Amino acid sequence: MSEPPFSFRITHTDGRARRGAITTAHGAIETPAFMPVGTQGGVKAITHRDLESVGAEVVLGNTYHLYLRPGDALIARLGGLHRFIGWPRPILTDSGGYQVFSLSSRRTITDEGAHFRSHLDGSAHLLTPEKAADIQAHLGSDIAMVLDECVAHPCSIQEAADAMRRTLDWARRARERMLALRSHPVDGVTVTNRGQAQFGIVQGSVYPELREASAVGTVALGFEGHAIGGLSVGEPTDVMYDIVSQTTAFLPEQQPRYLMGTGMPEDLVESVARGVDMFDCVLPTRNARNGQLFTARGRLNIRNARYAEDERPVDSECACYTCRTFSRAYLRHLFLSGEIVAATLNTLHNLNFYLDTMRGIRDAIAFGRFESFRLAFHQRLSRQALDS
């Protein structure tokens, strides 16, 4: 069995915050890292060239969407996801589970897997832990995620415990499948990236004892890294931070830790302080398309009438193409006119802000001044109120 060319090296620590680098078959990812979401194989409104210009080193692809359209077998025939979408750098794919829970209709969960109907054409599908591993083998991402069961918030401890145990059982099956795919040819499955790593996912809702059991059980399965799932689903922020803090304590120091689907810029800083290395979230891209721009002093809604004759850039401290070139007045005009390029320029800025935040975090950790960075970050945000 060949070991994947996947490694993680921590170069600096500051309190519980870590700086390091993940090495994959498609290059390195400096951590802590933010991964822009490229749902259907593209980050909405921008090109890969734009992504590179803001310093993105890794993008996330959604298995659910790519499985339904254009289909993972087609992508495998075309050489895998990197080649299909023309992005030679690292890619992480989720398992499809989250979208099955949030997008599909008439889903039923059994121990076997998730039965659901496509949101596109109503066709019936069964996503099992093995199937999710096979689809991601076709896609050939550098990091594949196991299928997990996400629960809503609030949910009873019994429901959370049942979903956590099922997630653990699914993780065991997903790992067995991955090891089989690595060791010998499996009928009907084309492995397009021999270097694919696989991460387990810790569930357990807001219950510390379930999170501990989930983390211990998942770590024992031998994954290359671990994610914390089931947060940012409506629980209070302080509860989320507590669960992150308690969960990372049970994850191996020497492996990457990924907080899934979170969040606001302040959540990134606070979660790094609790030992998280990787993030993804649709907020910078989705909010950009709605005209909401992130800055160090808070969020700015470009539709606001106060920007009609404002010649300043969105953020005078931002070096992105949008801020170097255009005024708030022009961006507001583009947005209100429904010009497509408004989404492009806004997305470029928001992603640059997120990736700049991560660069600031990494530098602060390297210089041993993460605590003062964290304090200054919150102080600037609290003085904000750009629109209020």
Ligand SMILES: [Zn+2]
């Ligand atoms: Zn900018």
